Amino acid sequence: MEQITLTKEELKEIIAKEVREAINGKKPISSGSIFNKVRISHNDFDEINKKFAYTERLRGADNLGLGHPLSLKKYQHGIGCYENYKAYASEIHDHIRKLTLSAFGVTLNSDLKESEYDEASRMYDMLKNFYLYRYQKRIETCQSMISNKGGTTNASITNKIEHRRNVQHTRKRKWRNRNQCKRVIQGFGSQKRFSAWAEINLKHFKENRDFTSVLTSTVVNNGAVRQLEDYALTLDVAKHVAMMSGTEKGFDFREYFIQVEKAWNSPEMIMQRALKIANNTINQLETKIERDKPKIVFADAVATTKTSILVGELAKIIKQNGVNIGQRRLFEWLRQNGFLIKRKGVDYNMPTQYSMERELFEIKETSITHSDGHTSISKTPK
Known part of the structure; x- marks a missing residue:
C-alpha cells in the first residue's frame, strides 16, 4: 500500500482550496429537491375551493375532487362549443419555478449554486403564497357576484368577468402608489x-x-x-x-x-423597511455561517496542527468532511498537480523539488532487515 505524508503547509493549502470551493458552491450536489418542501400542490387548491359553492363544478362528472385552480377564460373546442377548462397545479408549479430561477439568471435547478438553494426556496414560497392569495380573492369575487345576482349561473358570471380578468395585469395595481x-x-x-x-x-x-x-x-x-x-x-x-x-x-x-x-x-417607515432588509440579510448570513461551521472548524484544526500526516489518513479526513476522494485518487491528484513525482522509477511518488522547496512534505525513512540478512531503506512521503 502506498503511504505518503504531508507537511502542515501543504495540508493547509489543500484543505483551504477544498473549503473555498465548497463554500463557493462549486461542489456538485443534488438539485432536484430544492422546491419539494414548498411546492404548490393539489391540496393547496382543494383547501380554497372547498370554501366556495362557486367551485363545485370543478368536481365534474368523475367526482375527481377540487384540487385544481379554476380558469375563467373560455376556450373553443368545437363548432359553437366553449368550455372553461381546468388548469393544473403542476403547470402553476412550473411557472413559479421558472420565474424563481429567472431571478438568479438561470433556467435549470442544477444551474443554481448550493449557496443559492435556500434563497430560491424562500422566493418560490413567497410567490406561491401570493398566487394562492390572489386566487382565493378571485373566487371570492365570483361567489359574491353570484350572491348579488340572486343565483345567476356560473356560465353567465364567467362571461361577464372573463374580459376583466384578461386585462387585469394592465390596471392601476401594476405600479405601486x-x-x-x-x-x-x-x-x-x-x-x-x-x-x-x-x-x-x-x-x-x-x-x-x-x-x-x-x-x-x-x-x-x-x-x-x-x-x-x-x-x-x-x-x-x-x-x-x-x-x-x-x-x-x-x-x-x-x-x-x-x-x-x-x-x-416618515423616519419610522424608513427605519421599518431598513430593519426588515437588515434582518433578512442577517438571517441569510447566520444560515450560511451555521452551514459552513463544520468546514471552518476542520480547516482551523488542520492549520494549527504541529505534526505531519500520512496521505492515506488525510484522504479519510477529507472524505469525512464531504469531499468524495480516497487514497488512490488523492495520490493521483498530488501527482497530476506537481506535488509528487509521477515518473515511474525509484523516485515514483516521492515529493518533487517544488514540494520540498516549500517544505510541503517530509520523507520518512524506515530500515528493513530481510530474511537473508541484508538491509534496505523504505521511503514514505508524509
Whole structure:
C-alpha cells in the first residue's frame, strides 16, 4: 500500500482550496429537491375551493375532487362549443419555478449554486403564497357576484368577468402608489366628461413617466362587457390633478395624497423597511455561517496542527468532511498537480523539488532487515 505524508503547509493549502470551493458552491450536489418542501400542490387548491359553492363544478362528472385552480377564460373546442377548462397545479408549479430561477439568471435547478438553494426556496414560497392569495380573492369575487345576482349561473358570471380578468395585469395595481385617473377625477366632483378632461389636462404631463394608458372593463345593462380607456397616475401627478380640479374635494384629495406620501417616507417607515432588509440579510448570513461551521472548524484544526500526516489518513479526513476522494485518487491528484513525482522509477511518488522547496512534505525513512540478512531503506512521503 502506498503511504505518503504531508507537511502542515501543504495540508493547509489543500484543505483551504477544498473549503473555498465548497463554500463557493462549486461542489456538485443534488438539485432536484430544492422546491419539494414548498411546492404548490393539489391540496393547496382543494383547501380554497372547498370554501366556495362557486367551485363545485370543478368536481365534474368523475367526482375527481377540487384540487385544481379554476380558469375563467373560455376556450373553443368545437363548432359553437366553449368550455372553461381546468388548469393544473403542476403547470402553476412550473411557472413559479421558472420565474424563481429567472431571478438568479438561470433556467435549470442544477444551474443554481448550493449557496443559492435556500434563497430560491424562500422566493418560490413567497410567490406561491401570493398566487394562492390572489386566487382565493378571485373566487371570492365570483361567489359574491353570484350572491348579488340572486343565483345567476356560473356560465353567465364567467362571461361577464372573463374580459376583466384578461386585462387585469394592465390596471392601476401594476405600479405601486399609482391611482386610477377616472376614479380620482370623479372623486373630485368634476362634471366634465372624462375623455374631454383627459384630452385637455394630460397634455401637460409625459406619458410613461407621469402616467400610463391602461384598459378597464365594465358590465353594461345588457350583460355585455365594455372596455374603457383609463390612465394610471403617479402619486405626484395625482396631487397636481387634485389642485387643477379647483374643487373643495380636490383639495381634500391632495391633502390625503400628501399625508400618504409623508407616512411612507416618515423616519419610522424608513427605519421599518431598513430593519426588515437588515434582518433578512442577517438571517441569510447566520444560515450560511451555521452551514459552513463544520468546514471552518476542520480547516482551523488542520492549520494549527504541529505534526505531519500520512496521505492515506488525510484522504479519510477529507472524505469525512464531504469531499468524495480516497487514497488512490488523492495520490493521483498530488501527482497530476506537481506535488509528487509521477515518473515511474525509484523516485515514483516521492515529493518533487517544488514540494520540498516549500517544505510541503517530509520523507520518512524506515530500515528493513530481510530474511537473508541484508538491509534496505523504505521511503514514505508524509
